[in-house]
Amino acid sequence: MPPIRCLLVDDEPPALAVIESHIAMIDGLDIVGKCHNAIQAFGVLQSTPVDLLFLDIKMPKLLGTDFIRSLRQPPKVIFTTAYRDYALDGFELDAVDYLLKPISFERFLRAVSKVMRIEPSTIGAVPAEHGLVSLDEKPASTVAENSFLYFRADRRMVKVFIRDILYVESLKDYVKIVTTSAKPLVVKQSISSLEEMLPEASFLRIHRSYIVAVDKITAYTPSYVDIAGQELPIGRLYHKEVGRVLKME
Secondary structure (H helix, E strand, O other), X not given: OOOEEEEEEOOOHHHHHXXXXXXXXXXXXXXXXXXXXXHHHHHHHHHOOOOEEEEEOOOOOOOHHHHHHHOOOOOEEEEEEOOHHHXXXXXXXXXXXXXXXXXXXXXHHHHHHHHHOOOOOOOOOOOEOOOOEEOOOOOOOOOOOOOEEEEEEOOXXXXXXXXXXXXXXXXXXXXXXXXXXXXXXXXXXXXXXXXXXXXXXXXXXXXXXXXXXXXXXXXXXXXXXXXXXXXXXXXXXXXXXHHHHHOEO
């Protein structure tokens, strides 16, 4: 997958430095330019291919939102601003995300993940007739082969390929990410925030403490799913959605 070409636009040098620092920690993002106002950014867009704009809103000469409206075919945009008042404008312009300053790395990563991930179009499931159901004939995952996320653990950023995730378990203020290729990774993050980062069609919340990769389910009953020999419970509040996805009768 080619790198995502990023243009940073902010009239405050410290704000540009924060975004640049965050980008430096993530493979797959390249900075092709840094601008201090929308007029400069317009000039860059005329000569340089850009996939993603990190765009401040309240800038001199031209607001970031008005700048996007002026473009016939704008790139994807993540707004970065210290003002909540522009949130509605941002989402009306189909922004990928809207980040409030100061921007933490975790929040930045959640926004970028929305751009980097590729949503699969379909997920297969075999209808349950009765009792335990085998999924030996399930189709292969449609998650892009090289899609990945970074997680902060042990004072470093650890790359995890989405295709390798078996399930995620909540541990109060932490989550345990169980994969096919390494020992479980424990990171300080809520399971709800991680749920937003994962491709919706490939992962299923089955319990307030568990998210599972649908294509890694080897068997299931109305009470639990089986992944890599582990029986993970289906929570009462999630039973209906799990049944819909897995076609349980």
